[in-house]
Amino acid sequence: MSAARETRRSRFRALLAVSVVVLSACDSLPGKPDPADRYVRPDAVMDFETLFAANCTGCHGEGGRQGPAPLLGDPLYLAYAGPRELRRIVSDGVPGTSMPAFLDEKGGTLRAAQIDALVAGMQASWGMAGRFAGRRLPPYRGTRGGDAGLAYARARGRASFQIFCAKCHAAQGGGTPKAGSVFEPSFLALVSDQGLRTAVVAGRPDLGMPAYYAHAVGRPMSDEEIADVVTWMAAHRVEFPGRPFSQAAPFVGKEP
Amino acid sequence: MGSSRLRAAGDWLEQRLGLRPLFEGSAGHLVPSNASSWWYVFGSATLVCLVMQIATGICLALVYVPSADQAWESLQHLDFEQPFGWYLRGLHYWGSNFMVALMTLHMIQVFLFGAYKYPRELTWLCGCLLFLCTLGLAFTGQVLRFDQNAYWGLGIGVSIMGRIPLLGESLTSLVLGGPILAAETLTRFFSLHVFVLPGLVITLVVLHLRMVLHNGINEFPTRGRGVDPETYDAEYAELIERTGEPFFPNAIHKDLLFSAVVIGSILACAAIFGPKLPNGPPDPTLIDTVPRPDFYFLALFSVFALLPPYMETFLIVYVMPVVVLALFAIPFVSRSGAKHPADRPVAVAGVVLVMTTVMTLAVLGLSSDWSPHMDAWKSVAVPVEMVEGRSPLELRGAAVLQAKQCRNCHALDGSGGKRGPDLGDVATRLTEDQLIRQVLQGGGNMPAYGKNLSPPEVAALVAFLRTLSPADAAIAQNSADPLGG
Amino acid sequence: MSDEPREPMPPPALPPVTRRSFLFKLGLGLNALAAALVAVPLIGYVISAVVQTRADQAWIPLGSIGDFPERQTRLATYRNPFRVAWDGTTADIPCWVRRVGGERFQVFAINCAHLGCPVRWFPQSGLFMCPCHGGVYYEDGRVASGPPPRGLFEYEYKVSQGSLWVRGGRVPTLSQTV
Numbered sequence: 001m002s003a004a005r006e007t008r009r010s011r012f013r014a015l016l017a018v019s020v021v022v023l024s025a026c027d028s029l030p031g032k033p034d035p036a037d038r039y040v041r042p043d044a045v046m047d048f049e050t051l052f053a054a055n056c057t058g059c060h061g062e063g064g065r066q067g068p069a070p071l072l073g074d075p076l077y078l079a080y081a082g083p084r085e086l087r088r089i090v091s092d093g094v095p096g097t098s099m100p101a102f103l104d105e106k107g108g109t110l111r112a113a114q115i116d117a118l119v120a121g122m123q124a125s126w127g128m129a130g131r132f133a134g135r136r137l138p139p140y141r142g143t144r145g146g147d148a149g150l151a152y153a154r155a156r157g158r159a160s161f162q163i164f165c166a167k168c169h170a171a172q173g174g175g176t177p178k179a180g181s182v183f184e185p186s187f188l189a190l191v192s193d194q195g196l197r198t199a200v201v202a203g204r205p206d207l208g209m210p211a212y213y214a215h216a217v218g219r220p221m222s223d224e225e226i227a228d229v230v231t232w233m234a235a236h237r238v239e240f241p242g243r244p245f246s247q248a249a250p251f252v253g254k255e256p
Numbered sequence: 257m258g259s260s261r262l263r264a265a266g267d268w269l270e271q272r273l274g275l276r277p278l279f280e281g282s283a284g285h286l287v288p289s290n291a292s293s294w295w296y297v298f299g300s301a302t303l304v305c306l307v308m309q310i311a312t313g314i315c316l317a318l319v320y321v322p323s324a325d326q327a328w329e330s331l332q333h334l335d336f337e338q339p340f341g342w343y344l345r346g347l348h349y350w351g352s353n354f355m356v357a358l359m360t361l362h363m364i365q366v367f368l369f370g371a372y373k374y375p376r377e378l379t380w381l382c383g384c385l386l387f388l389c390t391l392g393l394a395f396t397g398q399v400l401r402f403d404q405n406a407y408w409g410l411g412i413g414v415s416i417m418g419r420i421p422l423l424g425e426s427l428t429s430l431v432l433g434g435p436i437l438a439a440e441t442l443t444r445f446f447s448l449h450v451f452v453l454p455g456l457v458i459t460l461v462v463l464h465l466r467m468v469l470h471n472g473i474n475e476f477p478t479r480g481r482g483v484d485p486e487t488y489d490a491e492y493a494e495l496i497e498r499t500g501e502p503f504f505p506n507a508i509h510k511d512l513l514f515s516a517v518v519i520g521s522i523l524a525c526a527a528i529f530g531p532k533l534p535n536g537p538p539d540p541t542l543i544d545t546v547p548r549p550d551f552y553f554l555a556l557f558s559v560f561a562l563l564p565p566y567m568e569t570f571l572i573v574y575v576m577p578v579v580v581l582a583l584f585a586i587p588f589v590s591r592s593g594a595k596h597p598a599d600r601p602v603a604v605a606g607v608v609l610v611m612t613t614v615m616t617l618a619v620l621g622l623s624s625d626w627s628p629h630m631d632a633w634k635s636v637a638v639p640v641e642m643v644e645g646r647s648p649l650e651l652r653g654a655a656v657l658q659a660k661q662c663r664n665c666h667a668l669d670g671s672g673g674k675r676g677p678d679l680g681d682v683a684t685r686l687t688e689d690q691l692i693r694q695v696l697q698g699g700g701n702m703p704a705y706g707k708n709l710s711p712p713e714v715a716a717l718v719a720f721l722r723t724l725s726p727a728d729a730a731i732a733q734n735s736a737d738p739l740g741g
Numbered sequence: 742m743s744d745e746p747r748e749p750m751p752p753p754a755l756p757p758v759t760r761r762s763f764l765f766k767l768g769l770g771l772n773a774l775a776a777a778l779v780a781v782p783l784i785g786y787v788i789s790a791v792v793q794t795r796a797d798q799a800w801i802p803l804g805s806i807g808d809f810p811e812r813q814t815r816l817a818t819y820r821n822p823f824r825v826a827w828d829g830t831t832a833d834i835p836c837w838v839r840r841v842g843g844e845r846f847q848v849f850a851i852n853c854a855h856l857g858c859p860v861r862w863f864p865q866s867g868l869f870m871c872p873c874h875g876g877v878y879y880e881d882g883r884v885a886s887g888p889p890p891r892g893l894f895e896y897e898y899k900v901s902q903g904s905l906w907v908r909g910g911r912v913p914t915l916s917q918t919v
């Protein structure tokens with residue numbers, strides 16, 4: 001009698017133990033919603049990786065590399081542009097180019113704090129703060145000679161172009177199989193002078209174009225040479241780019 | 257000794273409750289022995305689902321707040337704070353999926369076995385009403401998940417009703433509880449979901465079962481033997497006489513086993529896949545949303561995308577009700593004749609056709625290739641091999657392709673929107689002139705971009721597109737100018 | 742469950758009007774009347790949403806016209822004028838405001854004319870796109886491609902004392918626009 005009661009009691013205990021285990025196992029079931037999946041309003045997303053993947057990857061590529069638009073995942077570029085310029089570009093866009101304004105007040109979809117998070121995230125993830133500490137980088141904003149100096153700057157730029165760029169972009173800018181033309185009027189119409197300058201300074205190491213200091217010539221481009229090359233390229237802008245019939249008289253005939 | 261005392265107690269109770277005749281007229285009723293078949297288990301399993309839905313639904317209603325400003329919050333609480341809340345939501349969600357699926361199987365089985373024929377016409381009719389009510393429960397339940405999908409899903413429902421001539425406006429207001437989707441809409445759907453429709457379903461189930469008992473369960477069909485209303489009743493009585501056995505306990509074992517499997521599956525699905533979490537709150541100003549219906553309405557969702565626009569209103573307003581009426585009319589059109597599916601090739605083909613269509617549409621709805629991929633332009637990268645080795649102009653073109661949202665509708669080697677053709681090999685298909693024309697003038701369901709692209713943008717874009725061809729493929733040339741000069 | 746033995750039904754001649762049969766009929770009639778009286782307020786209550794007892798549109802301010810840059814399209818939101826306290830976020834209604842120039846505007850409902858999904862404006866390509874069935878509209882609301890049977894729904898608007906006002910308050914459908 002008492003033995004039977006004993007078995008019954010132990011059976012009850014076993015049952016209790018099993019249910020406790022089952023109940024606590026519920027907590028680790030794969031279907032249990034993960035608090036990380038909680039909904040976040042799009043204007044409250046502050047995670048850099050998420051923001052970059054959602055807003056920048058399309059043109060600038062994954063990790064800010066190997067996209068058609070300028071290279072962002074590059075310590076030189078980030079040190080050269082600096083957070084203030086980056087914030088301005090992301091907020092306001094670059095008129096005339098494919099870079100749209102992302103700030104909500106300017107018709108974009110991001111709040112200022114989110115743009116700050118993007119800029120800070122780029123600097124933190126890809127910036128390598130110490131690397132250019134001792135180096136003097138070319139200033140972000142270039143100078144362009146006045147009207148009197150313009151023709152002179154162009155002539156110098158043409159010469160510098162021969163030294164630093166022509167190997168891949170060809171002497172007249174017509175392009176070689178390696179890199180293609182930089183004097184194409186439609187290209188020039190879609191890039192700002194600042195964009196040209198950035199391309200000359202930072203290059204596209206991810207796509208095989210060296211930065212200003214890494215040319216095969218063996219010496220870095222000087223600030224002046226950078227400015228002159230940009231002036232020379234910009235001089236090839238035409239009034240009506242992209243129209244097949246206005247290209248009959250390209251700039252080449254009006255060279256200084 | 258003990259058993260005789262037990263029996264005495266049983267008799268005492270029976271004398272007062274009178275359960276035996278009730279049992280003999282219901283669970284113990286005689287069924288033809290061939291009706292104890294694995295094919296006959298779907299109806300009872302649907303009923304089991306209904307019971308589970310009621311139980312889990314009552315529990316959810318203990319916590320859920322049917323108020324437009326708090327419903328979404330209370331669901332967050334259920335999913336993340338309330339002990340077992342997520343699991344109950346999972347059971348209710350998967351229970352509804354299973355219920356719709358099993359009900360559909362039941363309906364198909366009844367149709368294929370000719371069970372709707374004389375004398376069971378009204379049983380079928382009642383079943384069709386149950387089908388509609390269950391879909392109604394599914395839709396209203398989806399609304400109670402009061403999230404962005406619910407908000408815009410209702411918007412879709414209302415837009416469909418708005419297409420009905422004359423009545424459209426009134427129906428819209430009736431459903432929304434006013435001229436706009438707001439607080440009263442949710443309470444309407446709440447009372448539909450927890451009072452009106454369950455009440456209707458329970459009533460109809462009782463009626464349905466009453467008719468099943470009254471007319472007897474359909475005998476397993478035999479090849480070559482049909483229904484003749486003149487002689488059927490006598491034949492069925494003779495069959496029961498010959499092979500009849502009580503449903504409980506003789507013929508119920510397959511239903512019992514299958515129901516247990518169904519319950520187990522629902523429990524497992526809820527444990528493994530969990531509930532469907534609400535997406536964003538029902539804030540219409542969060543336009544960053546891509547509304548999608550639950551699985552059962554995906555087929556309908558696809559229909560609206562794939563129909564030629566000129567047919568839509570006609571189809572929604574006139575054809576859909578006719579289809580529903582046709583479903584109701586089946587037993588009155590085909591009241592007698594063959595029952596066995598092998599004798600009814602057209603019926604079988606019809607089921608195969610309808611189910612293939614519905615499933616195909618639903619699967620298409622899962623990926624919704626007709627919808628633009630709204631964020632592709634800024635979130636889906638240009639494949640690296642399409643960036644490398646490109647000229648400055650071509651790179652600008654790729655940036656234009658992204659920045660002008662071309663990518664929302666066009667994929668590059670499979671990534672991006674799928675509404676338009678994949679551009680990964682467009683250079684093998686279109687010449688430069690054709691590309692320029694297509695970009696500027698649009699056509700073939702593509703908007704004209706002429707006003708929104710500057711000439712250099714077009715030049716860059718086309719230059720980029722002209723580089724998009726597989727390495728070994730020739731690019732398209734103007735036939736009048738074969739050298740491309 | 743009356744215990745009285747039931748008498749066989751009389752042949753279908755004229756049934757005599759007894760007190761019992763009169764009261765039976767009276768009872769039926771009174772209950773029918775009562776049911777009808779109950780039904781009137783019930784039905785009236787339910788369909789009150791349809792029978793309009795109040796205006797469903799009102800003029801709503803969207804903000805100073807200075808908030809809307811020339812030749813641009815911006816999202817604006819307003820509070821539904823006919824809200825109740827427990828509407829929550831559903832009372833916030835968005836719309837697209839296109840400032841054509843000066844005091845000329847176009848204010849579009851957010852709802853796609855196809856099946857009501859929220860259209861999104863893409864300034865770069867100058868298109869509204871719908872995420873549901875792929876309807877696309879030009880900046881002036883005309884259909885550019887996809888299934889919509891008409892252009893975007895447009896609010897009636899006015900500019901008063903430097904503010905932009907629209908007439909809204911109901912969800913636009915094909916049978917009843919904003």
